Amino acid sequence: MITSMGNAQVKQLLQWQKKAKQRNKDGIFLVEGIRMSAEVPKERLQNVYVSKSFYEKKKEILDKMQIPCEILADDVFARVSDTQTPQGILCVVKQSIYKFEEVTGGKRVHLMVLDNLQDPGNLGTIFRTAEGAGVSGIILSKDCVDIYNPKTIRSTMGAIYRMPFIYVEDLPEACALLKKKEICLYAAHLDGAHFYDEEDYSGGCAFLIGNEGNGLRDEVAACADVRIKIPMHGQVESLNAAVAASILMYEVCRQRRKE
Amino acid sequence: MITSMGNAQVKQLLQWQKKAKQRNKDGIFLVEGIRMSAEVPKERLQNVYVSKSFYEKKKEILDKMQIPCEILADDVFARVSDTQTPQGILCVVKQSIYKFEEVTGGKRVHLMVLDNLQDPGNLGTIFRTAEGAGVSGIILSKDCVDIYNPKTIRSTMGAIYRMPFIYVEDLPEACALLKKKEICLYAAHLDGAHFYDEEDYSGGCAFLIGNEGNGLRDEVAACADVRIKIPMHGQVESLNAAVAASILMYEVCRQRRKE
Numbered sequence: 058m059i060t061s062m063g064n065a066q067v068k069q070l071l072q073w074q075k076k077a078k079q080r081n082k083d084g085i086f087l088v089e090g091i092r093m094s095a096e097v098p099k100e101r102l103q104n105v106y107v108s109k110s111f112y113e114k115k116k117e118i119l120d121k122m123q124i125p126c127e128i129l130a131d132d133v134f135a136r137v138s139d140t141q142t143p144q145g146i147l148c149v150v151k152q153s154i155y156k157f158e159e160v161t162g163g164k165r166v167h168l169m170v171l172d173n174l175q176d177p178g179n180l181g182t183i184f185r186t187a188e189g190a191g192v193s194g195i196i197l198s199k200d201c202v203d204i205y206n207p208k209t210i211r212s213t214m215g216a217i218y219r220m221p222f223i224y225v226e227d228l229p230e231a232c233a234l235l236k237k238k239e240i241c242l243y244a245a246h247l248d249g250a251h252f253y254d255e256e257d258y259s260g261g262c263a264f265l266i267g268n269e270g271n272g273l274r275d276e277v278a279a280c281a282d283v284r285i286k287i288p289m290h291g292q293v294e295s296l297n298a299a300v301a302a303s304i305l306m307y308e309v310c311r312q313r314r315k316e
Numbered sequence: 317m318i319t320s321m322g323n324a325q326v327k328q329l330l331q332w333q334k335k336a337k338q339r340n341k342d343g344i345f346l347v348e349g350i351r352m353s354a355e356v357p358k359e360r361l362q363n364v365y366v367s368k369s370f371y372e373k374k375k376e377i378l379d380k381m382q383i384p385c386e387i388l389a390d391d392v393f394a395r396v397s398d399t400q401t402p403q404g405i406l407c408v409v410k411q412s413i414y415k416f417e418e419v420t421g422g423k424r425v426h427l428m429v430l431d432n433l434q435d436p437g438n439l440g441t442i443f444r445t446a447e448g449a450g451v452s453g454i455i456l457s458k459d460c461v462d463i464y465n466p467k468t469i470r471s472t473m474g475a476i477y478r479m480p481f482i483y484v485e486d487l488p489e490a491c492a493l494l495k496k497k498e499i500c501l502y503a504a505h506l507d508g509a510h511f512y513d514e515e516d517y518s519g520g521c522a523f524l525i526g527n528e529g530n531g532l533r534d535e536v537a538a539c540a541d542v543r544i545k546i547p548m549h550g551q552v553e554s555l556n557a558a559v560a561a562s563i564l565m566y567e568v569c570r571q572r573r574k575e
Binding site (some may be wrong): 189191274314 | 321324473478549550554555562566570
């Protein structure tokens with residue numbers, strides 16, 4: 058059992074917990090909790106750490122996972138955990154690096170393109186809903202919040218393991234590549250000429266979703282083939298970014314189910 | 317200018333910030349930030365507090381609001397604020413008490429019924445989306461998170477001032493009253509017989525939304541006339557509560573727009 062904060066593994070975990078740069082350099086990320094740990098694809102699971110209490114009370118879960126784990130004293134575990142009331146299990150998982158072609162390939166793709174999204178919860182929720190709606194891939198501008206942020210990971214509810222995604226340096230350039238593939242680009246925009254449900258999404262489509270406070274950047278909005286809007290009653294000026302994205306994703310899902 | 321934490325008004329603000337019971341007893345709540353302050357209905361605005369820096373830099377905003385304000389020293393303001401980086405303006409606002417009849421009355425009502433919803437952000441986001449989708453009222457079980465929680469208020473983006481709502485002691489009893497009014501009750505439920513978009517929402521309708529982790533309580537789900545489900549691809553077992561509610565709200569909005 059590891060009981061010291063000076064332990065090399067503990068120091069490493071702390072670095073990964075706090076520093077996105079270090080996570081990306083080492084190609085790993087951390088997940089916590091029973092549910093998120095149980096869903097880690099086996100070939101990507103690198104290490105498992107549990108608290109002493111967890112080990113004593115929930116040994117059967119570990120037996121099921123059939124993987125050796127390292128035990129940390131409860132107070133040490135609490136320090137490496139990102140949560141205020143840790144469940145007591147933490148996994149080191151290998152990042153998946155997808156190629157642009159993997160994220161955007163296939164027939165009748167359904168893509169979400171995120172421009173400078175900043176809220177970790179929103180990003181995770183978009184991943185979760187995207188898997189549910191049958192989205193085929195997600196493209197993120199390089200200044201979006203880190204998908205490996207602990208709060209984002211929790212909000213994905215496991216979709217992070219399964220949804221192909223890629224961060225791109227230049228979003229307008231990525232949009233141009235999508236157009237070459239004859240994928241139709243829709244921008245959720247207040248200036249939309251049509252309501253979102255008046256378009257036909259039976260072909261390959263991609264939806265541009267903007268930043269929470271500022272919406273889409275002009276140069277990104279300019280990439281769209283069609284601007285669509287979500288109708289809003291009352292004095293509402295915009296919807297939450299994850300909500301707007303979800304309404305669009307499920308409209309595609311609805312139309313394709315009707316075919 | 318108030319410079320002491322011992323000041324009676326400051327003590328009062330702190331109580332209201334921290335204690336739901338005290339807020340409800342006094343029938344007030346606190347909102348922060350320029351946007352949320354600007355949208356307070358005039359007749360409900362009781363007091364305005366600003367930080368010294370805010371007063372010096374943004375006097376024109378206060379002139380527009382045409383309301384006398386109390387100035388707090390910056391460090392005092394920071395202590396009464398709920399946010400880590402306060403904008404420097406805080407309003408004391410009178411709560412709106414709606415009657416059941418006001419929330420549920422009218423023609424072709426569109427209601428959301430929330431059962432033990434716990435996440436402040438989800439509740440606020442549901443209010444925001446509800447206003448956008450043209451929902452007529454929201455009914456909450458008494459054990460839902462407090463609508464006057466500062467995080468909830470922020471997430472409503474002002475819908476809290478405009479959306480009629482009521483907390484009820486007994487949710488099944490409230491459901492029975494809705495049925496008497498011939499409002500059709502739909503439960504979002506994994507056991508749903510139909511997809512959510514296969515029902516006709518042209519008449520009065522109400523949607524039961526359950527707790528984030530556990531879904532609807534059995535006795536609440538039993539109140540529904542129809543169980544509907546949102547299709548889910550992949551390994552997704554459920555959607556975020558605010559996302560699920562939003563998809564349903566906008567389906568009603570979509571159908572009614574087509575009439």
